Amino acid sequence: MSDPEEFKALLNESQIVEAIRNAESKTSAEIRVFISNKQVDEPVASAQAAFVSLGMNQTAARNGVLIFVAPCSRKFAVIGDAGIHEKCGNPFWQQLAVAMTGYFQKSEFTAGIIHGIARAGEILATHFPRQSDDKNELPDEIAHD
Numbered sequence: 854m855s856d857p858e859e860f861k862a863l864l865n866e867s868q869i870v871e872a873i874r875n876a877e878s879k880t881s882a883e884i885r886v887f888i889s890n891k892q893v894d895e896p897v898a899s900a901q902a903a904f905v906s907l908g909m910n911q912t913a914a915r916n917g918v919l920i921f922v923a924p925c926s927r928k929f930a931v932i933g934d935a936g937i938h939e940k941c942g943n944p945f946w947q948q949l950a951v952a953m954t955g956y957f958q959k960s961e962f963t964a965g966i967i968h969g970i971a972r973a974g975e976i977l978a979t980h981f982p983r984q985s986d987d988k989n990e991l992p993d994e995i996a997h998d
Contacts, residue, residue: 857890860924865963866995872967873993876974882916882981883991884970889998893923896930912990916981918973940980
């Protein structure tokens with residue numbers, strides 16, 4: 854899938870937003886999905902730039918997670934802020950990327966993104982459980998450039 858508009862048309866955005874809300878109901882962490890319309894050579898670097906531009910590095914506990922997808926390049930990245938990276942380490946992110954790749958290879962893009970959100974939500978709930986005073990610091994809707 855290389856056309857971003859065609860890719861977006863295949864996504865069920867309401868299911869993805871619902872998955873974000875469900876995952877965030879168990880954790881104080883913030884999860885975002887970003888779909889890039891640009892050609893991307895380095896998905897992690899592009900994800901890091903999007904992370905900052907979305908203000909995800911401003912959360913109180915530094916516990917944001919971004920699922921970045923660049924359909925033009927057929928690449929994606931999942932990155933977490935400093936607080937999450939300390940707790941989860943690289944193996945978790947690598948396993949998550951492998952699992953999502955399996956969905957993407959079958960053109961099951963919504964299912965792949967939802968799987969990533971759900972798995973990230975599970976581990977985030979362990980390390981960053983939802984608090985009684987928790988507030989949603991970032992929008993749940995999919996971001997685009």
